[in-house]
Amino acid sequence: MVKGAKPFQAGNICKSEAEIISVDNTQPGKVVKVEGHVYCDGKPVVEVVSAFLYCGFFTNYENTFETTEEPDYVVTLATEADVRVLQSKxxxxxxxNSKPLIPGVPLTFHVQSLSITGEIFVWDQLxxxxxxxxIEFQADDAYGNPIVSYLQHHKTTQGQTVPLTNEGCKLTTTEGSTLFWSPLTNEPYSGISGYFNPIHINPYFSRYTGLPSTITxxxxxxxxxxxxxxxxxTKGHPE
Known part of the structure; x- marks a missing residue:
């Protein structure tokens, strides 16, 4: 579920969209990652990301790419000269046009980089x-990312992970079981979920794709x- 989205209800009219967000040549083969969304009333409700492996040896690196979701950048233009520099980009x-860009107003940049696109936001009184x-920029034969370079030079970032000051939490305990056995067959789960990818239920197909057997x-x-x-x-007492 997308954060803040309302669950589906009977009678909703939905649509779905998907796009390839990366193609990468790896040692096992070509990995294609697809990101999709299910929309209701024009707003995303569910996000699904899937990766597909095409076994083999691939050298066409010119056809590989990755769409990167950058962190939000907050830029405050201190002077009128800073405003003019940004407007010249x-x-x-x-x-x-009813709200002129002036110094001192924090601008929040939400950027997605490949052919580089993004949006600029300002906090209102509420x-x-x-x-x-x-933001829109087609990289073509350019090297580097001029937009991200500008933002990294002038920004503070939002939404990035912050390392814990201590060593974090250790998910090891003597209470409760730490050993789980995967099912001997995945067919019951496939029947319930409706997901019949043959790598989960057909050992011959799984071996054909280079896997040792079916995978859970x-x-x-x-x-x-x-x-x-x-x-x-819950220290071994989830009830």
């Missing part, structure tokens, strides 16, 4: 982010991991 587009501009569903592994974490947090 060919990739900068200020859309709200502490809501309002979109006031856009990722969602089953995720559920088992959540169960283990609950046991640690």
């Amino acid at each position: 060919e990739w900068f587009n200020w859309e709200d 502490k809501n982010l309002q979109k006031d501009g856009t 569903h990722g969602l089953w592994l995720s559920t088992a991991t959540c169960k283990y974490i609950e046991n640690v947090v």
Whole structure:
């Protein structure tokens, strides 16, 4: 679920969109990652990211790419000269002509880099982010990322992970089981989930793709991991 989205309800009219966000040549083969969203009333509700492995040896690196979601950058232009410099950038587009760009106003840049696009937001009086501009730049044969370079030089970042001051938490405990056995067959889970990818249920197909045998569903592994974490947090008494 997308953060803040409302769950689906009977009668909702939904649509889905998907795009390839990366193609990478790795040692086992070509990895293609796809990101999709399910929309309701024009707003994203569910986000799904899947990766597909095409076994083999690939050398066409000119066709590989990765779409990177940059952290939000907050830029405060201190002087009128700083405003003029930003406005001179060919990739900068200020859309709200009723609200001129002036020094001292923090600008929040949300940037996605490949063919580099993004949006510019300003906090209004009600502490809501309002979109006031856009970013668009086609890299073509350029080296580096001029937009990110500019933002990194003038910015503070938001939304990045911050390392813990101590060594963090250790998910090891003597209370509760730390050993989980995967199912002997994945067919019951496939039947319940409706996900019949043959690498989970057909050993011949799995070996053909280079796997030693069928592999357990990722969602089953995720559920088992959540169960283990609950046991640690509740000291062996999740009930």
